[in-house]
Amino acid sequence: MKEKKISFQAFICISILLIFVIILENISMIFPSLPQIFAPTSPLFTVLKKAAVYSLVAVSMNLLNGFTGLFSLGQAGFMLLGAYTYAILTVPSAMKEQVYYLFGGCAFEFSLLDMFEGIFGSAGFGGAVSMILACLIAIILAGCVAGLFAYFIGIPVLRLKSDYLAIATLGFAEILRAIFQWQKLGKVTNGANMIKGFPTFSSFNITDASGNTVLRLSTFVPFLISALCILIIVLLIHSSYGRAFKAIRDDEVAAEAMGVSLFKHKMLSFVISSFFAGVGGALFAMYVANAQAKAFTSVMTYEILLIVVIGGIGSVSGSVIATFLYVACSEWWLRFLDSEQYVGAIKIPLLRNGFRMVVFSVVIMVIVLFFSQGIMGNREISIGALFKKRTPRAERKQ
Amino acid sequence: MANALRLENVTMQFGGVVSVNNLSLEVPEHQIIALIGPNGAGKTTAFNCITGVYQPTNGMIEFNGKPIVRNHPSGKSAKSYKGENADMYAKDAVLCPTPDQITGLGIARTFQNIRLWKSMTVFENVLIAKHQHADQNVFSATFRGNLSEEERMRNETMDLLVEQGLDAYKDDLAVSLPYGLQRRLEIARALATKPSLLLLDEPAAGMNPQETAELADFVRQIRDKYNLTVFLIEHHMDLVMNISDYIYVIDFGSEIARGIPKDIQNNRKVIDAYLGTVEDEE
Numbered sequence: 001m002k003e004k005k006i007s008f009q010a011f012i013c014i015s016i017l018l019i020f021v022i023i024l025e026n027i028s029m030i031f032p033s034l035p036q037i038f039a040p041t042s043p044l045f046t047v048l049k050k051a052a053v054y055s056l057v058a059v060s061m062n063l064l065n066g067f068t069g070l071f072s073l074g075q076a077g078f079m080l081l082g083a084y085t086y087a088i089l090t091v092p093s094a095m096k097e098q099v100y101y102l103f104g105g106c107a108f109e110f111s112l113l114d115m116f117e118g119i120f121g122s123a124g125f126g127g128a129v130s131m132i133l134a135c136l137i138a139i140i141l142a143g144c145v146a147g148l149f150a151y152f153i154g155i156p157v158l159r160l161k162s163d164y165l166a167i168a169t170l171g172f173a174e175i176l177r178a179i180f181q182w183q184k185l186g187k188v189t190n191g192a193n194m195i196k197g198f199p200t201f202s203s204f205n206i207t208d209a210s211g212n213t214v215l216r217l218s219t220f221v222p223f224l225i226s227a228l229c230i231l232i233i234v235l236l237i238h239s240s241y242g243r244a245f246k247a248i249r250d251d252e253v254a255a256e257a258m259g260v261s262l263f264k265h266k267m268l269s270f271v272i273s274s275f276f277a278g279v280g281g282a283l284f285a286m287y288v289a290n291a292q293a294k295a296f297t298s299v300m301t302y303e304i305l306l307i308v309v310i311g312g313i314g315s316v317s318g319s320v321i322a323t324f325l326y327v328a329c330s331e332w333w334l335r336f337l338d339s340e341q342y343v344g345a346i347k348i349p350l351l352r353n354g355f356r357m358v359v360f361s362v363v364i365m366v367i368v369l370f371f372s373q374g375i376m377g378n379r380e381i382s383i384g385a386l387f388k389k390r391t392p393r394a395e396r397k398q
Numbered sequence: 399m400a401n402a403l404r405l406e407n408v409t410m411q412f413g414g415v416v417s418v419n420n421l422s423l424e425v426p427e428h429q430i431i432a433l434i435g436p437n438g439a440g441k442t443t444a445f446n447c448i449t450g451v452y453q454p455t456n457g458m459i460e461f462n463g464k465p466i467v468r469n470h471p472s473g474k475s476a477k478s479y480k481g482e483n484a485d486m487y488a489k490d491a492v493l494c495p496t497p498d499q500i501t502g503l504g505i506a507r508t509f510q511n512i513r514l515w516k517s518m519t520v521f522e523n524v525l526i527a528k529h530q531h532a533d534q535n536v537f538s539a540t541f542r543g544n545l546s547e548e549e550r551m552r553n554e555t556m557d558l559l560v561e562q563g564l565d566a567y568k569d570d571l572a573v574s575l576p577y578g579l580q581r582r583l584e585i586a587r588a589l590a591t592k593p594s595l596l597l598l599d600e601p602a603a604g605m606n607p608q609e610t611a612e613l614a615d616f617v618r619q620i621r622d623k624y625n626l627t628v629f630l631i632e633h634h635m636d637l638v639m640n641i642s643d644y645i646y647v648i649d650f651g652s653e654i655a656r657g658i659p660k661d662i663q664n665n666r667k668v669i670d671a672y673l674g675t676v677e678d679e680e
Contacts, residue, residue, distance in 0.1 A: 232540060235540050235541065235542070236536070236539075236540045239536075239539035239540050239542075239548075240528075240529050240532055240534060240539050240544070240548065240551070241529075241536050241539050241540070243518075243522060243525060243526050243529065244526060244529050246515070246517070246518065246526075247515050247518075247526045250515040250516055250517055250518065251513050251514075251515055251516075253451070253497075253509075253513060254509070254513035254514070254515065255515075255526075256451075256496065256497040256498050256501075257449060257451075257497050257498075257501060257506075257507055257509075257513075258498075258501060258506075258526060258527040258529075258530075258587060258588075258590075258591060259498045259501040259502055259527065259529065259530030259531070259591050260498055260526065260529060260530065261496065261498040261499075261530075262496070262498070263496075268536055272536075378517065
C-alpha cells in the first residue's frame with residue numbers, strides 16, 4: 001500500500017538522521033584530532049539543540065496558523081507553562097531547599113525523579129531508567145497542562161477571528177508571564193527567579209564510573225523528541241482531521257456547511273498545537289537548564305512567527321528548514337559581526353557589539369520581501385520524491 | 399405526501415430591515431421546489447435560515463416532521479420586532495443548531511458564488527465532506543487506527559466522482575476546473591454528506607443555455623438516483639419552469655404567489671414584480 005511505503009521511507013529517513021546526529025556528537029571522542037567545530041562545546045551543537053527545540057514549536061505554530069488559519073500569538077505562553085510544569089515536577093526534593101531559598105522552600109514537595117528513583121534506585125542502570133521515565137512523563141504532563149489551559153482559554157477566545165484572536169492570545173501569554181513572576185506564588189514558581197537543578201539534555205550523556213563521558217546523547221535527545229512530535233503532527237495533518245483543518249483555513253463557511261464543526265475543530269487544533277508548544281517549552285527548559293518566566297516574552301513568539309513565515313505558512317518541512325537556518329544565523333554564522341576584527345592592521349569598520357542584529361534584520365527583510373511565500377510556500381519536501389526514480393513529466397502523466 | 403421541509407412564519411430581521419417576512423412554505427418529499435423572486439427578495443437569506451448560517455428572528459423550521467430551528471424575538475429584538483406572530487413560539491424552547499449540525503441531519507447545500515476549497519484537489523474537496531459521518535476520533539485518525547474507515551471514505555468519494563463524471567479531474571485543483579464543472583463539483587460535494595434534502599442556491603448562475611438545459615436533466619437525475627428532495631433558488635426562468643413541481647415567489651421578503659409553473663407564469667402579481675421585466679428583455 002502506498003501510505004505504508006511512504007511511512008516506511010519516512011521512518012528510514014528519520015532513523016538515518018538520528019544515527020547521524022549520534023555519530024556527529026561522538027566523533028570528536030573517537031578522532032580527537034578533528035577540527036574544533038566537532039568539539040562538544042562548539043556552537044554547532046548549541047545550534048542543533050536549540051533548533052531541534054524551536055523546530056517543534058515552529059511546527060506546532062504552523063499547525064495552528066498555517067493549517068487551520070487561526071492567527072494565534074500565544075505560543076510563548078504555552079511554552080512557559082510547559083517549561084514550568086516540567087521544572088517543578090522534576091527538580092529533586094534535595095535541591096528544592098536550595099532553589100527556593102528566597103521563599104523558604106517549595107510548597108510542592110513531590111518530584112517525579114525522586115519517585116522513580118525510589119522504585120528503580122538512583123545509581124547505574126536504575127538511575128538511568130528512573131531519569132528517562134521521570135523526564136518523559138514530565139514532558140508529557142507539560143504538554144497536557146499547556147493543552148488544558150489552551151482548552152479553557154479557547155472557549156472564549158476561539159470565537160474571535162484573525163487579528164482579534166492574535167491580540168487575545170498574545171495578551172493571555174503576557175498575563176501568564178506576569179502571574180508566574182508574582183512573588184506571592186513564590187513557593188511554587190520561585191517568583192521572578194529561575195528554577196534549576198532538574199535533568200537537562202546533558203544529563204542524558206552516558207558516563208562511566210569515574211565520571212568520564214562514554215557516549216554523548218545531549219543533542220540526540222532533543223532531536224529524538226522533536227522528530228517524534230513533528231511526526232505526530234505530520235500524521236495528524238495528513239489525516240481526515242488535518243483535511244478538515246485545511247477546509248476551515250480555506251473557507252470557513254463552506255467547511256461548516258459540509259459538516260465540519262468549526263468550534264470543535266478549531267479547539268482541537270488549538271489544544272494540540274498548545275500541547276506541542278508545552279512539550280517544546282519543556283525541551284527549552286532542558287536546553288537552557290533553567291526555567292524562568294522572563295525568557296518567554298512576546299519576542300520569543302515573534303521569533304517563532306518569523307521562522308514560520310520564512311519557512312512558508314502551511315509547510316512543515318519549510319518550518320523545520322527555516323528553524324535551522326534562523327537559529328544558525330542568529331547564534332553562530334553571524335556571530336563574527338559582533339566582535340571587532342582586523343584584516344592585517346586595519347580594523348574592519350562597523351563591526352561591533354550589536355551589529356549582528358542589524359545585518360540579521362536586513363537579511364530577514366530581504367527574505368520576506370523577495371520570498372513572500374517563504375522558502376517552501378505551502379509545498380513539502382516529500383520523502384517519496386527522494387526515493388522515486390526521476391521520470392520525465394510526460395511519462396508520468398500516463 | 400409527507401413534507402421534507404416546512405417553514406412556518408419564518409421572519410429574519412437585521413436591525414430595522416426585514417429580509418424575510420413571515421414566510422411559510424412546504425417542500426414535499428421527492429419533489430423539486432423552486433423559490434424565486436427579484437434580486438434582494440430574501441431568497442438566500444431564507445436558505446441561510448434553513449442551513450443555520452442565520453438564526454431567524456421568529457418562526458419555526460421543520461425537517462421530516464421534526465422542528466430543527468425555532469426562535470422567537472426576545473429581549474432587545476422583541477422591542478424592535480416588526481414582523482407578525484411574535485408570541486406564537488414564545489412558549490417553545492429556542493432551537494438554533496449550527497450549520498454543521500444541520501448538515502448532519504441530512505440537509506446539504508451549494509452556494510450562490512461557488513465556495514470550493516481552493517488549495518485542494520477535486521478529490522479532497524469531496525473527501526472532506528465525508529469527514530463528518532466517519533467513525534473515528536482524532537487519536538485513531540492520527541495514529542492510523544481508522545485505515546478501514548479511511549479506505550471506505552476514499553472509495554465512496556471515488557465512486558461519487560465516477561458517477562458525476564469528475565473522475566478524470568480528481569487530482570486537479572478545484573479552482574482549475576471550468577465553471578460548469580465547478581458547479582457540478584459543488585453539487586457532488588454536497589451529495590457526499592449523504593443528504594435527503596438538497597438546497598441549490600442559483601445552480602445555473604453564469605451558465606449558458608446549453609449548460610442550463612443539461613443542468614435540468616442533471617438535477618432530475620440526481621434526485622431519482624439518490625432519492626432526494628430538491629429545493630432551489632433560481633433566476634433562469636427556463637430552468638425553473640422546466641424542472642419545478644411547485645414554485646414559491648417572494649418579493650421584499652414576503653410571499654407574493656405560489657403555484658405550479660403554469661399558474662405562476664400567468665400570475666399578475668408575479669409578472670408585475672418579476673417576470674414582466676424578464677419578458678421585456680426578451
